[in-house]
Amino acid sequence: MHPLTYGDIKAAADRIAGHVRPVTVARAEPGAFRTARHDAVGERPEEACEVWLALEFMQHTGSFKARGAQNFIQAHRAVGTLPDAGVTIASGGNAGMACAWAAQQHNVRATVFLPVAAPAVKVARLRGYGADVRLVGTEYAEALAACEEFAAATGALASHAYDHPLIAAGAGTLLEEIHQQIPDLDTVVVAVGGGGLFAGVATAAQHHGIRTVAVEPENCRALNAAIEAGRLVDVPVDSIAADSLGARRTSAMALHAGQHNGVRSVLVPDADIVRARQALWDHRRIAVEHGAATALAGLLAAGDPGPDRALPSRGYRPGSGEKVCVVLCGANTDAGTLMQP
Structure with a gap:
């Protein structure tokens, strides 16, 4: 299977125009997310990062x-x-x-x-x-x-849930729409299961010079393990987000995209996923599935940036002034499992 290309994504965008709902992006409150620590002597005071949420859970069928x-x-x-x-x-x-x-x-x-x-x-x-x-x-x-x-x-x-170029290219159209609304975006954060969304988004992001942060549960790390091994490998599947992110093996397209220099792979524990999902409900009345909350958990986790492709790493903390968009990719969930504040 040939690697996914930006041309595949542009063709998909033309093909599905008018048949899907354009994504809505909403800016998070200033100061809602911490930036990376800076220890350099004499460095300028850090600016707050700018975080946007891509509300793709409002798509037809409730997901990307x-x-x-x-x-x-x-x-x-x-x-x-x-x-x-x-x-x-x-x-x-x-x-x-x-x-x-x-x-x-x-x-x-x-x-x-x-x-x-x-x-x-x-x-x-x-x-x-x-x-x-x-x-x-x-x-x-x-x-x-x-x-x-x-x-x-x-x-x-x-068809396939994620391992097909037409499926991944269609998913990549999401990044095109985000980029049109936030043309100076630095980083996009996506949850990864089998890797269809990631492969499409990362391929389009690379074209536009945008970093991609791929977030997986610690115990559903098919992409992270493949990047680490340099080849496709099977992994155990055991996470609260396994219903949507529980692929045992990622796709060759996703591994190829994951080896780009502009990609960072991070892992988060289930506890952080649960907290991120609850925070979306408590503060914004957004009810998403655990898979969608995994992306936000990557930003909320107490990790440091480290080397651009350090593996494994817990969480991603943006740099000062960095513009970040977190994809909330699905909301097919039981809202009754969310606690009332």
């Missing part, structure tokens, strides 16, 4: 996945490669919903496989989009195997 799914369906439709059996996908929930939604928009059948532990709210919404939902296994890998067998037997077009 709608972008890639729309790009995937439209690209195949344009060249006449959508079979009568429709499309099929294995997904922890969000990608399946996006695939079902995009298929419904084009009157295409969708069969979605996901683990039996998928949140009930996601299963219900999948069926609401008209998908044939099949619950298989306890992990994403088992659902994927069943999906592949179904595609081979029926001729259905197999």
Whole structure:
């Protein structure tokens, strides 16, 4: 598979224009986030960093996945490669919903496989989009195997939750929209599961000279481990955010993007993810899933910047005057689990 290119993302942006909701960005209150410590003698007093939140959870189906799914369906439709059996996908929930939604928009059948532990709210919404939902296994890998067998037997077009260039390119259109609204952005912070969002965003960010901070739970570190090893590796999956970030292995596209000089990979513990999610609710009345809160946890964690690509590192602290955008990528969650302040 060839590395994702900026041209892929531009083509996706043209293809899905008018079919997805443009992202809204909102600036956080000045002083809400700490900047890096500076110990140099005589250095100028530090400026506050400027933090923006990209409210992508307001996207169709409640997550960024709608972008890639729309790009995937439209690209195949344009060249006449959508079979009568429709499309099929294995997904922890969000990608399946996006695939079902995009298929419904084009009157295409969708069969979605996901683990039996998928949140009930996601299963219900999948069926609401008209998908044939099949619950298989306890992990994403088992659902994927069943999906592949179904595609081979029926001729259905197999999509993927993250490991496909059309899916990743669609996700990358998010950075294009953010850059249009914040043209002097320094850094974008994204949560990473399988790596589709990261690969797309990091590829577009590199084109614009923007740093990408990839945030993963400590015990769901497929990208971090791959960068450290220099190759794709399987990792254990055990995090409160595993329903959306629980990929056992990242994609080759994500590893390639992760090896760019402008990328920093950081890890955060589940406790910080829970705190970040609760803080969004307490201070902004935003209810996101734990996967989305993982990105913000990367900014709230008590880490120091260190070398640009130090591995592993807990959290990312912006420099003085740095402009940062944190992607809140999904909100398919049970809001009842949030405590009332």
